[in-house]
Amino acid sequence: MNTDKSNIKFFDFVGRTMPDNGMSLSCIARSIEQILSVLIRVHPWLVFSGAARTAAFLGMLLCSLLTPMAAQAGKQIYEPLSASVRAVMQRAVSDKASPRLVFDSAVEGEAWMAAMSARLAKRIPDKAYREDFLKTVHYEAMRAGLDPQLVLGLIQVESGFKKYAVSGAGAQGYMQVMPFWVKEIGGASNDHNLFHLRVNLRYGCTILRHYLDIEKGNYFRALGRYNGSLGQAEYPNMVVAAWRNFWAYPTVNAAG
Numbered sequence: 001m002n003t004d005k006s007n008i009k010f011f012d013f014v015g016r017t018m019p020d021n022g023m024s025l026s027c028i029a030r031s032i033e034q035i036l037s038v039l040i041r042v043h044p045w046l047v048f049s050g051a052a053r054t055a056a057f058l059g060m061l062l063c064s065l066l067t068p069m070a071a072q073a074g075k076q077i078y079e080p081l082s083a084s085v086r087a088v089m090q091r092a093v094s095d096k097a098s099p100r101l102v103f104d105s106a107v108e109g110e111a112w113m114a115a116m117s118a119r120l121a122k123r124i125p126d127k128a129y130r131e132d133f134l135k136t137v138h139y140e141a142m143r144a145g146l147d148p149q150l151v152l153g154l155i156q157v158e159s160g161f162k163k164y165a166v167s168g169a170g171a172q173g174y175m176q177v178m179p180f181w182v183k184e185i186g187g188a189s190n191d192h193n194l195f196h197l198r199v200n201l202r203y204g205c206t207i208l209r210h211y212l213d214i215e216k217g218n219y220f221r222a223l224g225r226y227n228g229s230l231g232q233a234e235y236p237n238m239v240v241a242a243w244r245n246f247w248a249y250p251t252v253n254a255a256g
Helices: 003-017 025-042 051-066 083-093 106-120 127-143 148-159 180-185 197-214 219-227 234-245
Strands: none
Touching: 083 180, 083 197, 106 127, 127 148, 127 197, 148 197, 148 219, 148 234, 180 197, 197 219, 219 234
C-alpha cells in the first residue's frame, strides 16, 4: 500500500466528515463513528503495528480533528480611520439587537430560509445552527446595506463556512476579519471574540460596507481591499462568481 497516498485520502475524509460549525455532540459522535469505520480499511497496518506507531498515528488524527484548517484568504490592511468614520463603525459593531430575517412578510422570509438552508446543508449539517447562521447573515448584511447573497459568496471564498478558520495572515472566522479591527473599532468592548458567530459577521459586514463607501460602490475594488489584494482580479472574480452562480436569489422587497 502507498501509505502517503492513503494518508492524504484519509485526512481528506476527516476534513469532509468532521463538523466545524458549532455542531451538537450527537453530530460529532456520528462523524467520529464514520471516521472510525474506515480507519482500519484505509490503514490496515494499524492492526499489526506496535503501540508506539499506533500512538503516533492517533496523534496525527487528533491534530487533524482539533486544528482549524487554514482559510484561503488574504487580509485587510490597516489604514488609519478618521474620527468620524471610526465613530460610525463603532456604533455599527456595538449593535445588540437580536438577529432576525428582514423581509416584508414572513412568507418571503421562510421561502428565503428554505432555499438557502438547502444549499448550505452539506457544509453545515446541523439544521438549527444552520438556520441561526443564515438569519444572522441576513440581518447583519441588511443592516450594513449589503446583499446577503454577496456576503454568503464572500464567506464561501474566504473561509469555506468554517467557523474557526484562520488564514496565514491571522484573519479569523467566517468572514476572515483581521484582529486589529477589534482594537480599532471595538470601543470599550475591545475583547470582542472574532470566532463568535454574530461578532464575526457584524465586523465583516461593517468592514465591507466601509470599503464600498471608500470605493463609491465599486465592488471590484472594495472586495480587493477586503482581501488585501486591491487591483488584482482573482479574488473579486471568485466572490462574484460564488455570489451569482451559487447564492443568487430572486430579488425581493426587504423591509427597512
